[in-house]
Amino acid sequence: QKEVEQNSGPLSVPEGAIASLNCTYSDRGSQSFFWYRQYSGKSPELIMFIYSNGDKEDGRFTAQLNKASQYVSLLIRDSQPSDSATYLCAALIKAAGNKLTFGGGTRVLVKP
């Protein structure tokens, strides 16, 4: 079992719709969670982080964390073609030396 799991997709959404991405993790020692966006051939860029249960909103993005169920999600509202990318979920365990463990990524395609 992978430590951080994501549906590989592709997740196809029409422009203007909401894209919903999910991520589950196995290590309960995970403390913080990160969503990165990665365009083809580029390195990841941070979209959001979350470490408390509940929702966190930043512009068109909302991250949700449920530690009891060990899942993290990301909602992208008003999806734009420029949001087409691979979204990586990552978990950090400070006790493990601040190492990030990445999920396999979900490819999102926003169709005009």
Add this chain to the structure above:
Amino acid sequence: GAVVSQHPSRVICKSGTSVKIECRSLDFQATTMFWYRQFPKQSLMLMATSNEGSKATYEQGVEKDKFLINHASLTLSTLTVTSAHPEDSSFYICSAPLAGGPWDEQFFGPGTRLTVL
């Protein structure tokens, strides 16, 4: 935000040669840096943790003698791929955490595309 640079951005080499990749934190100090490898259509896999002033910590399955890591200063870590082979062709990315707060955000370099012929 903090900036991490990598050099070179792209390198093509012949099989059997060694390639050095540099990772620099430009406006902050990093006692730790991380090296990742990413094969096409796969996620980032942590290779090793580079520690300033001490030996690097390698992840299981990563050959220490093949991937030499040196953390020469608080702003520079280098990864040397020794005796490179075509299967080492990959996208190598470094990151450096900016300490502070309940979490340490990692800033990623732009990556180095290595092609071994």
